[in-house]
Amino acid sequence: MTTVTAPTLPDELAPRKKPPRFWLARKTIMTPILLSLLIVVIACLTVMTGSRPLNQAVIDVFVRVTLVVGLYIFIGNSGLLSFGHIGFTCLGAYAAAWLTISPMMKKSALPGLPAWLLDTKLPYWESAVFAALFAGLAALILGKVLMRLSGIAASIATFAVLAMINTVYSNWENVTGATSSVVGIPIVRAIWPYVIAAVVAIFIAWAHAISRAGLALRAARDEPTAAAASGVDIPRERLVAFTISGAVTGLGGAMMAHSIGVVTPDTFYLGLTFITLSMLVVGGMSSLSGAVIGVVLLSALIQALRWFEAGVPIGSITLALPKGLQEIALGVIMIVILAFRPAGLIGNREITFFNRNRHK
């Protein structure tokens, strides 16, 4: 396993000759394949252990992979930090709830929904697709305004979006149940739907990154002036990434709703925003591999710390860390990682098979 600076064009191949079709796709396809394999291998190992709590923990990891890959599509490619994406997760989760709860329960709990929605009951995978589209649509509309901003103003504005969505969903009694839990969402305990969601997210992220829009956006991230001068419409490319990443985080929200079976607005607020962002930053903000590996590593770390908190039997004695140490240890470890690798564990590289390490 080695790394290359993924989709940057090597000097000798510069515009002189048009590269063959799918040249970039062929060159970079190993990254999503390897990352998907990693996900599938983890899933297989989990199924082999047959432990239900582990199964649930790994489902959690895959949901986060979906969310963080969604974040990466926008943050990684545009270089803008977004605090608002968990808002789209919230939209996705509630959309999944609206579409899958049995009509009888909906009528009593969420009477404010339109009649056609009250009578709808879809299987979870259909609802997940609609939830993603709904979140993507919301991202498109909000992004149309937000993407004209840049730098810190854009980040703060995305944070305002998060706060706005949270406030609406915490108070719209008839439609979202306000702060009460929305229950009755069918729970999916099989691991494979989550594997599929994570793999789909990874391939969407990869396809976007090598697309014209993705390349233009990364050019704009690295050299905004030059990119604009070369004809890149920066707000437009950002909007494309924002919409796609909104849809993927919405998909993550729908999967999250099906993994726990309960949604409340406060699940989708600061806590989740910061844990997903830190997973992305620790893994490597501008790399798809970083996004996936960051989640897997930090989740493994959290699980391990939780395990130590619960107590590890060594002979006749049980060693246990004080309760609550998990959060502190996690923070310390993240600081250490970032101190030694400021660009994250993977930096801006991608994992591939072949040793074709090229320089910028």
Next chain:
Amino acid sequence: MAYLRSFIASAFALVFAIGAHPATADDGEIVVGFATASSGFMEAYDKPAEDAAMIRIDEINAAGGLLGKKIKVVSADTKSDRAEGAKAGLSVIDQGAKLVVVSCDYDFGAPAALAAEDAGLVSFFLCAESVKAGIQGVGPHSFSASVLAAVQGATMAEWAFKDKKAKTFYRLLDTWTEYNKGICDGFDWMMPKLEAQGAKLVGQDTFKNDDASIAAQITRIKSLPQEPDAIMLCTMMPGAVSAIKQIRAAGINSMILNGSGVDGSYWLSAVPDLSNFYTPVQGSIYGDDPNPEVQKFNATYKKKTGTDPSSQYVYPGYSMIDVWAKAVERAKTTDADAVVSELEKMNAEPTLFGPRTFTKELHHQNQARYLIVETKNGKPSVVGNWTISEPVPMDALVKK
């Protein structure tokens, strides 16, 4: 990329190590699983009730166990987090739990209870007081050990009218939580019945738990032609203290009626010499419970945990194990459906903390005996008890 490889390798090693937890159910014992919070803010609610449940389990084990088997306790921490709650639930189920005990609050207990329901096991909320904690919000195998919030509001209204001859009522609702709204729902259901007998609701108002000042609300009470006899205050900690303080500081001396959420003496020093203040409780923590068995329980609790019970929310944990164990004895099995059907046969089943009834429609108490605690000059003590004349009906409990 050696570091990367070793990272991934160690990640797998960890995942494996965690997966290798042994499942520990053997035939000689019955496992009770606690998927409750032992860290985070819910711990303050879960831990005391869990300790009380342990006391009942120890008693049962000392008396020879259940169906001739010892009860074994396994637990998993929800960390006061919903996603962790689902994992904690699955974890105790994997360890062979026949009864899954979940967090006090509906929102935080539901994920674990849903996991138990999924696995076809009986689940009990430690002290949730929302109607959702049971059939309505989880499924046919889920129960709550406490009493519905609505019963508290209804109890206080009827008791104040019948026993204290209060005629004019004022309703002040803190819209923060379902629990608060539940208390006032019960009050709203009871009020028309009392109005038919001569009581009168002279006004109502709302505030939010974290409002720094409720001066506007107080002004409206003060501008009534006459001070109301009783104020039904549907609120909970921490905002309750500030609201009570402000009402008294404004010179309003009406009776203040509350839900059980304000039970406990830990906050009374914040409102010195509080009087004319009433709270419904399932058992008294003040050493004056009319039932000597409750006092004995309080002593055992102190011996076991080193402190007196801090509020009445300790008690439901004990009743919970009590009714479940009785149902298991009667069903002669721990099989969920058989136990549920025995629980549903319970009609006014006596427990240390009042009779308990479960039906096919409601796995919660919609009528219960409450002790009334009066705080006089800053000293709380039991002044009576009250059971509402009829149970709170379903349509008053479930939102229309």
